[in-house]
Amino acid sequence: AQKITQxxxxxxxxxxxxxxxxxxxxxxxxxxxxxxxxxxxSGEMIFLIYQGSYDEQNxxxxxxxxxxxxxxxxxxxxxxxxxxxDSAMYFCAMRENSxxxxxxxxxxxxxxxxx
Amino acid sequence: DTEVTQTPKxxxxxxxxxxSLKCEQHMGHRAMYWYKQKAKKPPELMFVYSxxxxxxxxxxxxxxxxxxxxxxxxxxxxxxxxxxxxxxxLCASSxxxxxxxxxxxxxxxxxxxx
Numbered sequence: 001a002q003k004i005t006q007x008x009x010x011x012x013x014x015x016x017x018x019x020x021x022x023x024x025x026x027x028x029x030x031x032x033x034x035x036x037x038x039x040x041x042s043g044e045m046i047f048l049i050y051q052g053s054y055d056e057q058n059x060x061x062x063x064x065x066x067x068x069x070x071x072x073x074x075x076x077x078x079x080x081x082x083x084x085x086d087s088a089m090y091f092c093a094m095r096e097n098s099x100x101x102x103x104x105x106x107x108x109x110x111x112x113x114x115x
Numbered sequence: 116d117t118e119v120t121q122t123p124k125x126x127x128x129x130x131x132x133x134x135s136l137k138c139e140q141h142m143g144h145r146a147m148y149w150y151k152q153k154a155k156k157p158p159e160l161m162f163v164y165s166x167x168x169x170x171x172x173x174x175x176x177x178x179x180x181x182x183x184x185x186x187x188x189x190x191x192x193x194x195x196x197x198x199x200x201x202x203x204x205l206c207a208s209s210x211x212x213x214x215x216x217x218x219x220x221x222x223x224x225x226x227x228x229x
Binding site for chain 1: 160205213218221225
């Protein structure tokens with residue numbers, strides 16, 4: 001079974017609008033971390049935001065916020081006021097405490113922002 | 116700006132060549148990683164070094180040889196590669212262990228094997 005599921009292969013949004021990128025996860029660990037990364041066509045993998053499994057409040061970083069619903073095992077990324085520079089691939093990822101605690105990625109969502 | 120630096124940015128090599136990818140971080144992290152990423156796919160873990168010791172090798176072919184000379188440097192030595200090894204190679208670093216430690220990536224090295 002996939003540990004991270006991103007069901008939207010591609011998303012389109014107009015500049016200045018908000019957009020939500022979906023992510024669901026599966027783990028039996030009680031302690032885990034959820035991450036979102038942005039990857040432009042240049043290739044760099046840019047860390048955006050982190051949510052810990054024990055965090056009671058949703059994480060926010062500037063225009064990025066993470067809508068964390070633990071019971072539903074979802075960790076959606078919300079980008080407010082989209083900009084043209086937000087066009088990129090977005091990956092949801094999870095790091096569990098068990099084993100060597102490596103990062104498991106979803107398949108990604110390609111976001112295109114139009115003027 | 117990323118604090119994980121990778122060189123070279125682009126590399127074209129023949130199947131008989133020997134080359135190396137280099138990675139450096141100055142965040143005091145004690146875990147370093149190599150990932151391979153093919154087009155339109157998520158990154159795939161290749162190797163993990165923790166406290167300068169190889170802790171994970173994800174069944175990577177021996178034509179890829181990692182090296183961690185010290186806590187700040189990570190190399191990936193390449194020899195007798197195949198065209199299917201052409202990909203983006205990402206280096207990353209973090210503090211080891213805890214799920215709460217963010218893994219930071221470099222800009223990547225685009226490798227083409229001809």
